[in-house]
Every structure is written in structure tokens, then in C-alpha cells.
Amino acid sequence: MTYLAFNDIKLDFATQAKRSTRIQRAQFGDGYSQILTDGLNADVEKWDCTSALLTNDEANSIESYLLSLRGAAIPWTPPLNTKTFSRPFESGKLHLGYTNISSLTLTGFTRPANYRANLVTGLLTSVDIANGTVVAITLTQSPKNYALDSGWTFELVTPIYSRLKFSLTQVYV
Numbered sequence: 001m002t003y004l005a006f007n008d009i010k011l012d013f014a015t016q017a018k019r020s021t022r023i024q025r026a027q028f029g030d031g032y033s034q035i036l037t038d039g040l041n042a043d044v045e046k047w048d049c050t051s052a053l054l055t056n057d058e059a060n061s062i063e064s065y066l067l068s069l070r071g072a073a074i075p076w077t078p079p080l081n082t083k084t085f086s087r088p089f090e091s092g093k094l095h096l097g098y099t100n101i102s103s104l105t106l107t108g109f110t111r112p113a114n115y116r117a118n119l120v121t122g123l124l125t126s127v128d129i130a131n132g133t134v135v136a137i138t139l140t141q142s143p144k145n146y147a148l149d150s151g152w153t154f155e156l157v158t159p160i161y162s163r164l165k166f167s168l169t170q171v172y173v
Helices: 056-069
Strands: 016-021 023-027 033-037 043-050 074-076 082-088 093-095 101-106 116-118 123-125 134-141 144-156 161-170
Touching: 043 144, 056 144, 056 161
Parallel strands: none
Antiparallel strands: 016 043, 023 033, 043 161, 074 144, 082 134, 093 123, 101 134, 116 123, 144 161
């Protein structure tokens, strides 16, 4: 018998992530509008997941876990959780856009000597890094909590192998 933990599920390339930000918009008669984010946790992240082929034992192990949750949030580390990109510092600040970071590296710079980082908000500040300096960044996000949107599909592919399909939406608990 094989036990497979939820974070160990290998996902198929058909898996898709959709990210957005909930906003509120007030439109005024003169064409002017105001836009603001809808609360502290306005970022929305949804994953439409398809597992790679699993043995029926592995699929049953995951299904047993999902059944035992009874609607509780699932702590999950999405695929491609480590990001590498470049961005410029402007006026001593850099908003990474990513939040809840577990590790962060700026190539050629050290923390706290050259910069300070709030890993929860993704805000970097520096008085040493010149304005407009483009820095290479590597970061890894912490696991997040997700809820199953509407159950899952157990697809029998052969008498030995199955596939699971499910959708997860990030929740803040």
C-alpha cells in the first residue's frame, strides 16, 4: 500500500492558476473614479488541478484525506512556488508583489547590510541600493491555505491507474 500526502501529488501540465485582486470602484459623473482593494486579503488565487497518473492506492489515499477534511482548509504549497525575476529599486523601495515569503535572495546584495525586507508584505527598503538599480531576485513563498471549490472528480483511467481533478481557492483562516 502506498500513502501519498496532499503536497506530494504530482500535477499534470493541464493545471492552471488564476490570480486576481478584488477591488471596489466608485464612478462619478464627471468621469472620475476611485479604485481601492476590497479588504486586507483582496488577492484571489484559484487553481484548477489535474493530477498526473496515480495508482489507485495513491488516489484512494488522497481521496480519504479529502473526505476526512469535511470542508476544512488545506495547507498546500502550489507548484512553481520559487520565483526568479528582476525588478528595479525606485526611491529606496521595491514592492515585490508577492507576499508571505519564506526565503529571499537578491543577487549581489545581503540582508540586512544592503536592504531590509518585510517577508509578510513583500516590501523591500534600502538606502544602499541606488535608485533605478535592477536587481535579480529569487524568492520562495510559504504554504497557503486553500479550500476545495466543489468536490473532486475521481477518473478511472485503467484498472490500475486513476486521476484526480479538483479546484482550490485560497482562503485566509
